[in-house]
Amino acid sequence: MPKTILIADDDPTIIKLLQVNLEMEGYTVVCAYDGHDAVEQAQVEHPDLVLLDIMMPRMDGWAAREALSAIPGLKDTPVIFLSARAQQADLRRGYEAGVAAYVTKPFDPTELLDIIERVLDGNYERPPLGGGRL
Amino acid sequence: MRTQSPDTTEQASLAQAQLAAIVDASDDAIISQTLTGAIVSWNSGAERIYGYPSDAMVGRSISVLVPPGMPDVMPEVLHRMQQGERLERYDTIHATRDGVFIDVSITVSPVRDPSGKVIGAATIARNVTQRQAVARALHETQEKYRTIFENAREGIFYVTSDGQTVAANPALVRLLGYDSVEEFMSDPGHLLGSWMTNHSHELWSRLEGGQGVHDFEMEGHRRDGTKIWVSATMVAVQDAAGSPVTYQGTVLDITGQKGSEASLRRETDEAGRANRAKTEFLSRMSHELRTPLTAILGFGQLLQMGRLNPVQQTESVDNILKAGRHLLRLINESVDIAGIEEGRMAFSLEPVRIGDVVQDAMDLIGPAAEQRGIEINVFPAHADCYLTADRQRLVQVFLNLLSNAVKYNSEHGSITLSCGESKDRGNLTVLVADTGPGIAPELRDRIFMPFERLGAERSGVEGTGLGLALSLQLVQAMGGTIALESEMGTGSTFSVTLPIVDGPVAQLGEISGCGPAPDDAGSAYPPCTVLYIEDNLANLEVMELVLAYRPGVKLISAMQGRLGFDLAKEHQPDLVLLDMRLADISGRQVLARLQSDPTTVDIPVVILSAEAMPGDVDSLLKAGARAYLTKPFQMEVILELMEELLGGPS
Numbered sequence: 001m002p003k004t005i006l007i008a009d010d011d012p013t014i015i016k017l018l019q020v021n022l023e024m025e026g027y028t029v030v031c032a033y034d035g036h037d038a039v040e041q042a043q044v045e046h047p048d049l050v051l052l053d054i055m056m057p058r059m060d061g062w063a064a065r066e067a068l069s070a071i072p073g074l075k076d077t078p079v080i081f082l083s084a085r086a087q088q089a090d091l092r093r094g095y096e097a098g099v100a101a102y103v104t105k106p107f108d109p110t111e112l113l114d115i116i117e118r119v120l121d122g123n124y125e126r127p128p129l130g131g132g133r134l
Numbered sequence: 135m136r137t138q139s140p141d142t143t144e145q146a147s148l149a150q151a152q153l154a155a156i157v158d159a160s161d162d163a164i165i166s167q168t169l170t171g172a173i174v175s176w177n178s179g180a181e182r183i184y185g186y187p188s189d190a191m192v193g194r195s196i197s198v199l200v201p202p203g204m205p206d207v208m209p210e211v212l213h214r215m216q217q218g219e220r221l222e223r224y225d226t227i228h229a230t231r232d233g234v235f236i237d238v239s240i241t242v243s244p245v246r247d248p249s250g251k252v253i254g255a256a257t258i259a260r261n262v263t264q265r266q267a268v269a270r271a272l273h274e275t276q277e278k279y280r281t282i283f284e285n286a287r288e289g290i291f292y293v294t295s296d297g298q299t300v301a302a303n304p305a306l307v308r309l310l311g312y313d314s315v316e317e318f319m320s321d322p323g324h325l326l327g328s329w330m331t332n333h334s335h336e337l338w339s340r341l342e343g344g345q346g347v348h349d350f351e352m353e354g355h356r357r358d359g360t361k362i363w364v365s366a367t368m369v370a371v372q373d374a375a376g377s378p379v380t381y382q383g384t385v386l387d388i389t390g391q392k393g394s395e396a397s398l399r400r401e402t403d404e405a406g407r408a409n410r411a412k413t414e415f416l417s418r419m420s421h422e423l424r425t426p427l428t429a430i431l432g433f434g435q436l437l438q439m440g441r442l443n444p445v446q447q448t449e450s451v452d453n454i455l456k457a458g459r460h461l462l463r464l465i466n467e468s469v470d471i472a473g474i475e476e477g478r479m480a481f482s483l484e485p486v487r488i489g490d491v492v493q494d495a496m497d498l499i500g501p502a503a504e505q506r507g508i509e510i511n512v513f514p515a516h517a518d519c520y521l522t523a524d525r526q527r528l529v530q531v532f533l534n535l536l537s538n539a540v541k542y543n544s545e546h547g548s549i550t551l552s553c554g555e556s557k558d559r560g561n562l563t564v565l566v567a568d569t570g571p572g573i574a575p576e577l578r579d580r581i582f583m584p585f586e587r588l589g590a591e592r593s594g595v596e597g598t599g600l601g602l603a604l605s606l607q608l609v610q611a612m613g614g615t616i617a618l619e620s621e622m623g624t625g626s627t628f629s630v631t632l633p634i635v636d637g638p639v640a641q642l643g644e645i646s647g648c649g650p651a652p653d654d655a656g657s658a659y660p661p662c663t664v665l666y667i668e669d670n671l672a673n674l675e676v677m678e679l680v681l682a683y684r685p686g687v688k689l690i691s692a693m694q695g696r697l698g699f700d701l702a703k704e705h706q707p708d709l710v711l712l713d714m715r716l717a718d719i720s721g722r723q724v725l726a727r728l729q730s731d732p733t734t735v736d737i738p739v740v741i742l743s744a745e746a747m748p749g750d751v752d753s754l755l756k757a758g759a760r761a762y763l764t765k766p767f768q769m770e771v772i773l774e775l776m777e778e779l780l781g782g783p784s
Binding site for chain 2: 011013014016017020021024055084085086087104105106107108109110
């Protein structure tokens with residue numbers, strides 16, 4: 001049975017890009033356009049993995065991740081942040097929030113697919129935090 | 135004659151012996167002398183004080199004791215004794231046998247014989263040198279302290295616990311704005327007391343706790359009401375007798391210091407804010423650049439993989455192009471904003487007719503508005519008003535506002551463009567009103583901030599989030615203001631306010647003060663053709679007026695640089711007048727084209743510009759321009775130049 005991935009991003013172009021890539025790999029894709037939408041969809045679809053943008057209207061990625069972890073059936077669902085916020089402080093905050101991976105935009109689709117696969121298999125290790133970058 | 139009984143004789147001799155013993159035991163010098171000053175007796179006190187033995191002194195003059203060089207008052211004193219007077223505790227200086235000067239207090243009384251006749255004087259001298267020294271030292275010390283008190287730069291005060299001033303020095307009085315200590319002391323409402331009351335809690339608790347107060351900073355007012363900051367140092371004083379507590383202290387005026395501290399703090403705050411704003415801008419910029427790059431690289435890689443179907447391929451290319459254009463806009467607008475902030479962006483400020491600016495912006499936004507079915511209504515009142523602005527930049531501002539009004543309008547909404555003279559006369563306000571959903575009051579402050587799209591980023595509407603930030607900066611750089619009014623559910627109105635100025639035609643009149651053009655002045659001038667490349671219609675009008683003074687000139691005009699160059703080639707004018715700021719290519723580029731084309735290289739070119747940067751003038755003259763004139767035009771200068779380049783009346 002194909003795994004379901006919930007993607008949340010306020011930019012429809014990015015949603016489209018992710019959708020094409022993930023579907024080509026055989027994943028079932030559920031789309032959400034802000035954090036609030038993502039939390040609602042997750043409760044219905046019970047995805048195997050959530051790919052969250054951070055800067056989203058209504059509810060940002062941080063808050064969405066927080067909300068998801070408070071829902072019994074979803075608290076163990078791995079979350080990957082996919083954000084154009086690429087400063088070390090953001091990555092650190094993401095790691096501290098317990099996200100499975102933090103991928104910065106622009107991303108390499110092949111690399112992202114690789115990370116997703118490894119996170120789903122439970123053998124992904126987050127790279128250590130390095131030097132700062134804007 | 136009185137008779138003495140043996141009994142009385144005995145008593146008398148006893149009394150005499152007692153008296154002699156007293157005289158002998160006295161610490162004071164007791165000296166008797168005749169009325170001429172000859173010493174008769176010299177007791178042991180005198181021996182101790184003056185160091186002379188009695189036998190050395192008896193028979194000598196009492197004046198021996200007067201130090202050399204000092205006036206001898208004894209003859210005068212003895213003279214008075216003769217009159218029966220007494221001299222009580224007269225302070226003077228005597229010299230001892232060793233030549234040491236001592237302070238003495240002398241009392242001189244007349245000595246009478248039994249008949250009552252004054253026959254001599256008794257001098258009692260007390261050595262008061264030590265006492266005098268103490269007093270003198272005390273006096274000297276007091277004098278020193280008084281000098282400090284009077285001349286100190288710090289205000290010094292002495293007040294009772296209820297705020298009554300016991301003492302205040304001139305510095306304190308000056309510091310508080312009084313002319314004299316008396317004036318200060320007689321003003322019951324003076325400020326020391328009120329400070330003490332105002333700051334009572336903190337002050338008293340520290341003073342009563344027995345601690346002094348050091349460098350306690352208080353703010354107050356001088357006598358004339360101006361603010362003053364002082365630093366006070368105070369101690370509570372209570373003497374052993376338990377008199378009421380008083381407070382002594384010093385006050386230093388630190389108003390200036392406070393002021394520089396405040397301005398330093400302000401500068402530091404501002405620098406910090408600017409720095410944070412810059413970091414924030416960069417961080418936002420990074421985020422905003424990464425988003426379209428994600429699309430460009432992501433779809434590019436998808437295409438590279440070669441697994442997309444034709445529809446997906448087309449979509450991918452569209453997304454790449456869209457993101458690329460977005461990126462370009464983002465970069466252009468960021469560079470503009472940075473340019474204004476650093477003062478690098480050149481503004482060509484000149485009178486522009488608002489009607490022309492609005493029309494230009496309307497022409498550019500027309501297709502987009504039509505596509506969305508948005509109707510634009512323009513109210514032409516005040517269209518003939520002139521504002522001081524950079525024409526291109528002002529068009530950019532209105533294009534931004536109109537573009538927002540189109541993008542964020544409701545379906546089949548409308549836009550109203552109107553003008554009105556502001557309440558503060560001398561300014562014109564141009565209003566761009568839409569019928570969109572409106573902007574919530576709490577979001578209105580954020581709307582002019584860079585990258586702030588207030589949630590429009592999820593609406594699918596394209597935008598960099600920089601348009602309003604840039605518009606605000608542009609308008610401010612042109613000396614105007616931009617504001618927003620909005621009503622939820624009804625729409626938003628952006629207003630741009632700029633100062634009204636005389637149009638160039640009116641300015642020409644003011645500057646030149648010329649009369650109307652003579653009717654028949656023309657015939658003498660050789661006929662010629664002048665090409666004026668200028669995008670500001672108002673300036674073209676002015677040139678027509680100027681040329682009325684030089685009939686025989688055929689004026690042709692171009693509002694764009696490329697067209698201007700083409701017209702120059704085609705018409706071969708005798709003179710090209712060239713504006714620097716044109717919509718398509720710059721005046722400098724037009725000049726370069728004219729100079730590099732063999733058919734136009736010999737046509738004289740005169741630059742007319744509102745900017746007069748010395749560097750520009752030189753480089754343009756080097757590039758082939760014959761002259762550089764700054765706007766506003768001066769009619770005589772233009773006419774003289776034409777005479778030089780085109781020839782005078784025949």
